[in-house]
Amino acid sequence: MDPGPEEEGGALAIPPLRPGEKFHVFVSYSSRDAAWTHALIGRLEADLPGLRVCLHERDFVPGRNILENMAECIQQSQKVLLLLSQDFVQSRWCLLEADLSLFGYCLERKAVIPVLLKPCRVPLHLSHLTYLEATDSRFYPKVLRLLCQATLCGARSVPALRPAASLYSGKTLLTLNCINKDSLSSWQVGTFSTLSVPDPLKEVLEEPEVYRRALGVLNGAQSPRSCLRYLGCRVPLGIFLILVSLALLSFTLVLGLQRSPPAQRFLLLSGAVFFCPLALVLAVNTLCWFQRFSRRKMRELALRAGEANLLLAPHSVLVGCDTMNKLHFVYVLLEECRQVFLECAEGEALFREAMLRFSSSYACCVAHAYFPASEDVQGAQGHLQLGLCFCQFVSLQLKRHQGLGVYPV
Structure with a gap:
C-alpha cells in the first residue's frame, strides 16, 4: 500500500x-x-x-x-x-x-x-x-x-523541453541508399532492403509489412538487358552508323554524277533521302541511349513511388526518388489536402491519381526543403507551415504542364 x-x-x-x-x-x-x-x-x-x-x-x-x-x-x-x-x-x-x-x-x-x-x-x-x-x-x-x-x-x-517539436508535418525522416550502391553501374536501378523498418521510421510506421510492400513496389523496377547499356557497345555502334550514313550519301553523290537513266537516278536519290537520315538518327539515339533510358526509368520510378505512397500515406509517410539509387522518406499530414480533393466530383479518384503522379516529386521537394516558386499559390491557404502543401503543389504542377501543352506521364 x-x-x-x-x-x-x-x-x-x-x-x-x-x-x-x-x-x-x-x-x-x-x-x-x-x-x-x-x-x-x-x-x-x-x-x-x-x-x-x-x-x-x-x-x-x-x-x-x-x-x-x-x-x-x-x-x-x-x-x-x-x-x-x-x-x-x-x-x-x-x-x-x-x-x-x-x-x-x-x-x-x-x-x-x-x-x-x-x-x-x-x-x-x-x-x-x-x-x-x-x-x-x-x-x-x-x-x-x-x-x-x-x-x-x-x-x-519534468525535464527541459526541446525548443521545437521532434516530429512535425514536413519533416525529413530518412534518406535511404540502395544496398548495392558501391557496385552499382550507372545504368542499373538500385535495390532497397526490406528486411526491417529503419529506426527513424519505426515511430510513425509500426507495421513492417506496409514498409516491405512499399519497398517491394520500388524494387520491381528492372535494369535494362540491352547491349546498349555498355558504353563500349554504344560508342562503336554510333560511330559505325554515322560512317554508314556518310558512305551512303557519298555513294549516292558519286553515282548521281554519272550518266544514268532518270528512273535509276530517282531510285538512288530516294534511297539516299531515306537511309542516310535514318542511319544518322539511329546513331544519335545510340549515343544518347543512357540519357533517354534515365529519363524513362525515372518516370517509371516516380510512378512506382506513387504506388508505394498509396500504402504509406495512411501512416503520414511519403517516399520520393530523384535518383535511381536513393529514396527520401518524409513525414507529411495529408488528411486536410485529401479533403480538398474530396470536395470535387470523383474526388477520391483524383486524389489517387495525384498521389501516383506527383507524390514522389513532392516528397523530394519536402526532403530538400525547396519548392518551385510561383505567383499562382501566393496568398493561398496551405496546410504546411513552411513550403507548399500537397494540394498546392499538385495545382502548381497542373498549371505548369497545361501552360506547356503537355501532361505528366
Missing part, C-alpha cells in the same frame, strides 16, 4: 485555479485502462479535497469534435496527466498527433506528467521526458507532489 499524503511530511494542498482555468488536471487514457484510471482518480479526489479532474466521458461537450474538446479542456487545465500504454499509443495518441499544433501548445504551456501504465513504445513527442512508472512503490506520492506543486514549478519538474 502506498503511503498517504500525511505520511509524506504533512497535508498537501492543490494550487488554486487561475482565471480561465476550470480543472487542475486533464487526464488522457485509453478506454481499456478505464478501471485503473478511475481507481486512481477516486483516490486522488479523496486525498485532495477540491481537486477538479477533467475526464473525457464526463466533461467533453456532446456533439463537438473530439479534437476541439481536447483542445479546450487542455487549455482550461493546469496540468496534463497522460497514462501511457500500448492501447493509448494506438488510439488516443493518434488523436494528439492529428493536431501537432495543439500538442505543441500543450508541451510549451502546460505541465505534462507522463505515466507508464504498461510497457509500450513511448511516443516520439515524449521520448525526451522522464515518465513515472505505475509499478514504482513511490508512484502515488510522486503524483501527489506533482499535482500539488505550482504550475510553473510543476512544468519544470
Whole structure:
C-alpha cells in the first residue's frame, strides 16, 4: 500500500485555479485502462479535497469534435496527466498527433506528467521526458507532489523541453541508399532492403509489412538487358552508323554524277533521302541511349513511388526518388489536402491519381526543403507551415504542364 499524503511530511494542498482555468488536471487514457484510471482518480479526489479532474466521458461537450474538446479542456487545465500504454499509443495518441499544433501548445504551456501504465513504445513527442512508472512503490506520492506543486514549478519538474517539436508535418525522416550502391553501374536501378523498418521510421510506421510492400513496389523496377547499356557497345555502334550514313550519301553523290537513266537516278536519290537520315538518327539515339533510358526509368520510378505512397500515406509517410539509387522518406499530414480533393466530383479518384503522379516529386521537394516558386499559390491557404502543401503543389504542377501543352506521364 502506498503511503498517504500525511505520511509524506504533512497535508498537501492543490494550487488554486487561475482565471480561465476550470480543472487542475486533464487526464488522457485509453478506454481499456478505464478501471485503473478511475481507481486512481477516486483516490486522488479523496486525498485532495477540491481537486477538479477533467475526464473525457464526463466533461467533453456532446456533439463537438473530439479534437476541439481536447483542445479546450487542455487549455482550461493546469496540468496534463497522460497514462501511457500500448492501447493509448494506438488510439488516443493518434488523436494528439492529428493536431501537432495543439500538442505543441500543450508541451510549451502546460505541465505534462507522463505515466507508464504498461510497457509500450513511448511516443516520439515524449521520448525526451522522464515518465513515472505505475509499478514504482513511490508512484502515488510522486503524483501527489506533482499535482500539488505550482504550475510553473510543476512544468519544470519534468525535464527541459526541446525548443521545437521532434516530429512535425514536413519533416525529413530518412534518406535511404540502395544496398548495392558501391557496385552499382550507372545504368542499373538500385535495390532497397526490406528486411526491417529503419529506426527513424519505426515511430510513425509500426507495421513492417506496409514498409516491405512499399519497398517491394520500388524494387520491381528492372535494369535494362540491352547491349546498349555498355558504353563500349554504344560508342562503336554510333560511330559505325554515322560512317554508314556518310558512305551512303557519298555513294549516292558519286553515282548521281554519272550518266544514268532518270528512273535509276530517282531510285538512288530516294534511297539516299531515306537511309542516310535514318542511319544518322539511329546513331544519335545510340549515343544518347543512357540519357533517354534515365529519363524513362525515372518516370517509371516516380510512378512506382506513387504506388508505394498509396500504402504509406495512411501512416503520414511519403517516399520520393530523384535518383535511381536513393529514396527520401518524409513525414507529411495529408488528411486536410485529401479533403480538398474530396470536395470535387470523383474526388477520391483524383486524389489517387495525384498521389501516383506527383507524390514522389513532392516528397523530394519536402526532403530538400525547396519548392518551385510561383505567383499562382501566393496568398493561398496551405496546410504546411513552411513550403507548399500537397494540394498546392499538385495545382502548381497542373498549371505548369497545361501552360506547356503537355501532361505528366
